[in-house]
Amino acid sequence: MIDYHFDWSVIARNSGKLGDALLLGLxxxxxxxxxxxxxxxxxxxxRVSGKKWLSxxxxxxxxxxxxxxxxxxxxxxxxxxxEFDISFLDKTQSFVLSLSLYAGAYMCEVFRxxxxxxxxxxxEAAKAIGMRPWQRQVYVVxxxxxxxxxxxxxxxxxxxxxxxxxxxxxxxxxxTFTARQINANTFRVMEVWLTxxxxxxxxxxxxxxxxxxxxxxxxxxx
Amino acid sequence: MGVQDxxxxxxxxxxxxxRRSLFGLGLAGAAIGGAAxxxxxxxxxxxxxxxxxxKLYTIKERGKLIVGTGSTNPPWHFQDATxxxxxxxxxxxxxxxxxxxDDPEKVEFVLQGSDARIPSLVTDKVxxxxxxxxxxxxxxxxxxxxxxYYREGVGLMLLARGGKYKDYAEMKAAGKAVTVGGMQxxxxxxxxxxxxxxxxxxxxxxxxSAMQALNARRVDASxxxxxxxxxxxxxxxxxxxxxxxxxxxxxxxxxxxPGDPTWLNWVNTVYKxxxxxxxxxxxxxxxxKWFGIELPIPKVGFPQEFA
Numbered sequence: 001m002i003d004y005h006f007d008w009s010v011i012a013r014n015s016g017k018l019g020d021a022l023l024l025g026l027x028x029x030x031x032x033x034x035x036x037x038x039x040x041x042x043x044x045x046x047r048v049s050g051k052k053w054l055s056x057x058x059x060x061x062x063x064x065x066x067x068x069x070x071x072x073x074x075x076x077x078x079x080x081x082x083e084f085d086i087s088f089l090d091k092t093q094s095f096v097l098s099l100s101l102y103a104g105a106y107m108c109e110v111f112r113x114x115x116x117x118x119x120x121x122x123x124e125a126a127k128a129i130g131m132r133p134w135q136r137q138v139y140v141v142x143x144x145x146x147x148x149x150x151x152x153x154x155x156x157x158x159x160x161x162x163x164x165x166x167x168x169x170x171x172x173x174x175x176t177f178t179a180r181q182i183n184a185n186t187f188r189v190m191e192v193w194l195t196x197x198x199x200x201x202x203x204x205x206x207x208x209x210x211x212x213x214x215x216x217x218x219x220x221x222x
Numbered sequence: 223m224g225v226q227d228x229x230x231x232x233x234x235x236x237x238x239x240x241r242r243s244l245f246g247l248g249l250a251g252a253a254i255g256g257a258a259x260x261x262x263x264x265x266x267x268x269x270x271x272x273x274x275x276x277k278l279y280t281i282k283e284r285g286k287l288i289v290g291t292g293s294t295n296p297p298w299h300f301q302d303a304t305x306x307x308x309x310x311x312x313x314x315x316x317x318x319x320x321x322x323x324d325d326p327e328k329v330e331f332v333l334q335g336s337d338a339r340i341p342s343l344v345t346d347k348v349x350x351x352x353x354x355x356x357x358x359x360x361x362x363x364x365x366x367x368x369x370x371y372y373r374e375g376v377g378l379m380l381l382a383r384g385g386k387y388k389d390y391a392e393m394k395a396a397g398k399a400v401t402v403g404g405m406q407x408x409x410x411x412x413x414x415x416x417x418x419x420x421x422x423x424x425x426x427x428x429x430x431s432a433m434q435a436l437n438a439r440r441v442d443a444s445x446x447x448x449x450x451x452x453x454x455x456x457x458x459x460x461x462x463x464x465x466x467x468x469x470x471x472x473x474x475x476x477x478x479x480p481g482d483p484t485w486l487n488w489v490n491t492v493y494k495x496x497x498x499x500x501x502x503x504x505x506x507x508x509x510x511k512w513f514g515i516e517l518p519i520p521k522v523g524f525p526q527e528f529a
Contacts, residue, residue: 082438091424091440169431171424181425184406
């Protein structure tokens with residue numbers, strides 16, 4: 001096979017760095033997903049509100065994000081905004097904002113579908129027992145919708161976690177950046193990328209397992 | 223680098239021989255007119271190989287100089303807007319051609335990567351390498367270096383306006399508050415910390431990202447090769463400033479195949495006279511064009527040792 005002498009000691013020497021990098025990536029994905037869910041929920045309500053002045057800007061936002069590469073958004077917030085004298089976000093914060101805006105657009109579509117799939121009878125029943133509009137949303141619509149959309153939220157988390165690798169482009173020390181850094185210093189390319197791949201795979205799979213458990217526990221409402 | 227060069231030079235023995243015998247035939251052909259030369263060289267290609275004839279005369283007979291260089295590193299060797307190969311290295315190569323044939327166009331450029339610089343000399347693919355070659359003791363065991371024509375080093379480039387720090391002293395005083403950007407490589411952190419021991423270092427994966435990080439004030443300074451910094455300052459006048467501190471010196475020189483003192487000495491003569499003698503104006507104009515710096519006229523009226 002290939003004539004390459006593996007030297008795994010480089011991984012042992014850098015295990016602390018790689019561990020920190022992995023945790024940072026997970027943290028970036030989770031925080032972005034949470035912020036993205038908030039954005040997505042508000043956006044989804046705006047989309048279904050039936051008011052043009054509310055739904056049109058949200059439509060534009062969602063389509064813009066969905067139709068441009070995430071890397072451009074990251075570059076724009078990190079390199080572009082300071083040109084307009086907006087530079088209070090550091091590299092990690094500006095990446096979290098990019099990923100949140102990105103997640104928000106996708107979550108908007110997920111939640112919109114979720115809202116649309118709630119049986120009319122539920123809302124009518126809530127009306128019949130005299131619930132106010134906000135009560136109907138909080139006690140009936142949202143709990144059901146979250147359970148329906150749980151698998152999609154999970155998928156988005158895994159995909160966001162993989163997207164954190166793009167943070168390497170703006171020197172955020174997550175897993176891809178750290179792997180490159182170690183490569184540059186040691187030239188042990190195979191060992192480092194194989195390890196990074198294994199870490200991505202294991203983490204994403206672990207997230208998927210946890211989500212499957214959650215789904216089993218909660219998604220059985222219908 | 224060293225290991226690879228060794229491999230290439232041994233592997234290319236065959237190639238080198240083939241090239242030489244071709245060259246012998248070419249000579250024999252050229253010598254048909256001159257009976258004396260023909261009787262010396264014609265008998266066999268193998269014999270031609272043993273005749274110690276300097277490359278200088280081969281080049282004169284060929285009518286053009288063959289130069290190994292690159293095409294992707296401004297301001298040394300790169301393509302301008304019209305696709306023409308330009309730069310400081312290119313100017314030096316053209317000066318050699320001008321000195322040989324009184325025509326700066328009588329030069330053929332062989333574009334090659336940095337890793338091909340030594341192999342292409344050893345295998346006679348080029349007459350000389352003019353490709354920002356750093357002089358090291360290891361390389362000097364495989365090729366003969368000419369006298370250096372530039373002392374490279376690294377420096378810290380700042381924004382001329384709107385940056386937090388004005389010069390190196392201010393950055394040094396600011397300690398941990400400073401962030402320096404640069405291209406991701408083995409030495410980035412080590413080199414930055416030689417100049418600014420406490421500075422944070424942001425590594426970017428491409429030169430344009432590293433540049434834009436400075437433009438966007440994401441980093442306070444950008445570590446660059448001294449020559450690249452001068453080139454960038456020259457390209458966008460008033461936008462960037464040199465922090466005034468340079469370190470990590472290394473010399474750029476041309477290299478020729480070892481064992482040809484006549485050719486080496488001729489190139490050295492041209493280079494020296496370009497920097498200090500008859501071709502100073504040419505060298506200074508080129509220097510000004512690529513680095514934006516006016517070289518002072520060498521002190522006249524004395525031997526060089528007293529100037």
